[in-house]
Amino acid sequence: MNASLRRLPTTAAHLKSPFTARHIIQSPNTNFFRNFFGRRPASPNTIMAAKTKAQDIIDNNSVAVFSKSWCPYCKATKSLLSEMGAKAHILELDQMDDGAELQDALYEITNQRSVPNIFIDKKHIGGNSDLQAKKSELPKLLKDAHAV
Numbered sequence: 001m002n003a004s005l006r007r008l009p010t011t012a013a014h015l016k017s018p019f020t021a022r023h024i025i026q027s028p029n030t031n032f033f034r035n036f037f038g039r040r041p042a043s044p045n046t047i048m049a050a051k052t053k054a055q056d057i058i059d060n061n062s063v064a065v066f067s068k069s070w071c072p073y074c075k076a077t078k079s080l081l082s083e084m085g086a087k088a089h090i091l092e093l094d095q096m097d098d099g100a101e102l103q104d105a106l107y108e109i110t111n112q113r114s115v116p117n118i119f120i121d122k123k124h125i126g127g128n129s130d131l132q133a134k135k136s137e138l139p140k141l142l143k144d145a146h147a148v
């Protein structure tokens, strides 16, 4: 075998990054490019609409998870909720045309910009680490929220 080929690592750490070319190419819309290269500032109407939409989702679902499809913390959250048998409304912001605006709206509502951004019974739980820390309380929280 060619010596330079033999030196190639067997597991390429950079391929494990959530920002792989494969992900970008498979993205169902252009949000990645829009967000990467910058987007026009949203109009006050757009901001208001996103805030109303985010609040409606929070108010009308026992469990709401604002997620991104490539995010490992979101994956952990979705797995835990699924393990608990919880019915959850999950939104993949990176696959939505108004995902960036919803993320801005969530920041205004919760002071949290990161995903996952989790709500149970309209109450802000926080991110994945906050949800995992509440693991022992979750069965009751989910039952009280009528999510199980």
Ligand SMILES: N[C@@H](CCC(=O)N[C@@H](CS)C(=O)NCC(=O)O)C(=O)O
Residues within 6 Å of the ligand: 068, 071, 072, 073, 074, 113, 114, 115, 116, 126, 127, 128, 129, 130
């Ligand atoms: N401590 C947070 C970490 C969450 C986090 O770092 N999420 C990343 C995605 S994996 C994020 O929101 N990045 C900013 C963005 O996507 O806009 C948690 O447990 O939820």
